[in-house]
Amino acid sequence: MDKVTCINCGFENTANFKYCQGCGYELPKFKDENIEEKPQQVNASKQDNKKKIIGAMAGVFAFYLSYWGVQQIFFRPPSFKKVMTEAAAQINKTCPIKVDDYSRLDSVLALPNNSLKYNYTLFDLTKAEVKLDTVKKYMEPMILDKVRTEPKLKIYRDHKTTIIYSYNDKNGVFVYQFSVTPDLYQ
The missing domain is CATH 1.10.287 (Helix Hairpins)
Structure with a gap:
């Protein structure tokens, strides 16, 4: 134990005492570190x-x-634009595809503004031989029905995609284009 010496009488006191045991004088305060x-x-x-x-x-x-x-x-999940681009790339790997006796699918393009374009060739016809009135009368309803009902096109309907069908003649000359917008198929 530490000792504190009284400054009045010199008596050594234990550090925990407040007053000197020899003279009763108040001891200096001991600071315990x-x-x-x-x-x-x-x-x-x-x-x-x-x-x-x-x-x-x-x-x-x-x-x-x-x-x-x-x-x-x-x-x-990938963005729909990426899904469209990948779908177009997959289809393009198999092109050209003979669709019927008159047309062939040459390519598919994913375009801005949520649009998908199918490029067809009328491989036995020239532009002069194509009757646009007949094409509009028969092709447009058929295309529209296909877009409305085809299960494979449901993802495009769900995302309100504009689907464009473009036709060229056997010489590559533009003949006709039909755009199926969401307001037409919904």
Whole structure:
């Protein structure tokens, strides 16, 4: 134990006494360094706890931010424009495709503004031989019915896609184009 010497009589007292045992004089106040360190240690441990809590909160936030980013980058469904472009590329791999006795599908294009264009060739006819009135009278209703009912075209109906059918003659000269807009097939 620490000792405190009385300044009045010189008697050595134990540090925990307030008055001298020899003369009763008030002893000088003894400062215990350990006592002073304890509040500092408590404050330091409180600061450490705050740092740990803030660190944990930042870690949780970073985890959720990373999780959201991964979901957006890797697991988001592809955009419809990308789906249309890929579908056009798949069809183009098999082109040209003979559709009937008069026409052949040459290519498919995914266009801006949610449009898909089918390019056909009337392989036995020239522009002069094509009767546009007859084409409009018979082809447009047939095309419109196909767009309205064909199960393979449902995805385009659901996304309100404009489907364009373009026809060229056997020499590559433009003959006729028919656009099926969403208001026509819904």
